[in-house]
Amino acid sequence: MCELVPYIHALTPRQDHGKYARCSFNFQGLCDDKYLQSKGKLMEIGEELTAVRGLVQVLLKAKKTFRMYPRNNPIYVKTLEEVSGKFDNFFNYKDELRLLMGRNDILYHSESVYHSTEMHDNLALTFFKDGLRELSFKKGVSLEEVEEFMRIVSQDFEREIVEDDIVTLLWEKDFENIKYVVEDTFIDEEAYEEHVINELKQKSSPPDLRSIYESFAEDKDDGTGDVVILPLTDGDFKAIFDLFDLDARGRGLKLLNMLIDIFADPEESEPDLLAGFITRAIEFFMKRGDVHAVTEAVARLKNVIDRGGLEKEAGGPAARTITFINSEKLVALVGEILDGGLEIEKHTFIRFVGLLDTRAIAPFIKTLGKLKTIYARRLFIEGLVHLGATDISLLLDNLADPRWYLVRNMAHVLGKIGDNRAVSHLLKTLAHGDVRVKKEVIQALGAFGGDKVLAALQECLGDNNPRVRKAALGALRNMGSGEAKKIIMELISKNNFADRDFNERKECFETLAAWKDSEVREFLSRIVKKKSFLRKAKHNENRACAAYCLGLTGSRDALPVLNKFKVSSNRPLREFSLAALKRLEDVK
Secondary structure, eight states: OOTHHHHHHHHGGGGGGTOBTTOOOOOTTTTTOSEEEETTEEEEHHHHHHHHHHHHHHHHHHHHHHHHSOTTSHHHHHHHHHHHHHHHHHTTTOSEEEEEEOSSEEEETTEEEEEOOOSSSOHHHHHHTTTEEEEEEETTOOHHHHHHHHHHHTSOTTTSOOSSOHHHHHHHHTOSSEEEEEOOOBOOHHHHHHHHHHHHHHHOOHHHHHHHHHHHHTTOOOOOOSOOOOOOOHHHHHHHHHHSOOOHHHHHHHHHHHHHHHHHOTTOSOHHHHHHHHHHHHHHHHHTTOHHHHHHHHHHHHHHHHTTSSOOOTTSHHHHHHHHHTSHHHHHHHHHHHHTTOOOOHHHHHHHHHTOOGGGHHHHHHHHTTOOSHHHHHHHHHHHHHHHTTOOHHHHHGGGOSOHHHHHHHHHHHHHHTOGGGHHHHHHHTTOSOHHHHHHHHHHHTTSOSHHHHHHHHHHTTOSSHHHHHHHHHHHHHHOOHHHHHHHHHHHHSGGGGGSOHHHHHHHHHHHGGGOSHHHHHHHHHHHHOOOSSSHHHHHHHHHHHHHHHHHTTOGGGHHHHHHHTTOSSHHHHHHHHHHHHHHHTOO
């Protein structure tokens, strides 16, 4: 049995406690059934394993084939149909195929259906190294989904320059019938708490702490006079928790609110000391991942300050507390707990960010550049969209950062914010040497308008890199303006347009069809009707694409043209015309 099995067994007892970072695995029942039954059919577990092993072997074969041959190659098509057929055969007996990923094994019902110790071309390692731990295929998975999945898996993530990892590529496709579970990390919180408790027992005396708390609760004056007050440590906070007869949920917020109430008391003689307690408590609870308690406490503190309950003078206790909330120390701590696997509801995180000010922008950018998980980066990017809307200067400065991934993130944030002052800076960043940055900058520019942006996107349509051209096409579509439409029409009308790959040309036509107006329909109809004796095959492909996209416009005005060419002797033109007619049949 491979190395993943004990790993799963170790996780199982913790499922009800949410200790598995970001994931909600449910392994119960994976190995219970000895037989599968569906629609009255039975398959013994041995036969089932054989079927899954055979399917995995076909996936390996397809992975190599997809690398070697283009989509229109008969070998490519045959292999794709073979993979799809294997899935269909399996789903005659089972509604779902769930595979678990180890470093060197792929498991099905706790049995290895694939094993490899190679560092390269190791299918299990391809998934495992990017954090993917479970992959599920549901009955009804389409041929298109299988193809797109195989195109992702077939990329050589080790030898080729691939823009994203496999998890990101799967996330972008958002398959309906292919699901996956990702592990960021595993946090053994119980072991950590046990360590803290033992450390506390060595450093402090619980009876003394209890007597202090009881004296405070009863408001006793023990006559000790002036005392030396020391800062609270993590162990002190833990001891206070043990003294409170409170449920784990909410006790952090209750303690923070108690400190804020004391802090806001006009009779309080030690505001500096209380400010220190509050910042230390905020740090402590953030370390524990109690973002809700910290957020609610900060909101209350700011409300007290705004109502005049605390002095706002620069350098004063209240001001220092707010400075800490926006500090690199606290922001980095937020990044650390997110990278460590803590899952925070998006609205809670955005509420926390909404309590910060522009001083937090620089710490957010710095921490973003260090984050390791996609989940943490996405939340921080969302936070920067909210924070940076009031001051984009630091975001603009970081477009010159030497780290390509940070520049890409800054471009994304600026596009989301939509401040026109960013346009000139983004246009300069188009010269970046990394195609991943260029793609993001192009997408960001699509959120703006203007002649300069249109000219830049038109130039990108002629870039040597097909990924850049595709991004520019998408940006023009998102702009949706008449000027953007004309640029695409001009591109299709050029003589060298036929030199492009068929799929790229088809995508250009499909993008143009998004406008759905009479000018586009007339333009497409002219292309369908136009005959040419030069480069006839390429020209007929363009005619077929134009016919197909007449169906996408949704207008029955295209029926006469399509009916004429549904009997064309040219097969692509005939089939695409029929497909368009079928689409328009449902249009009223």
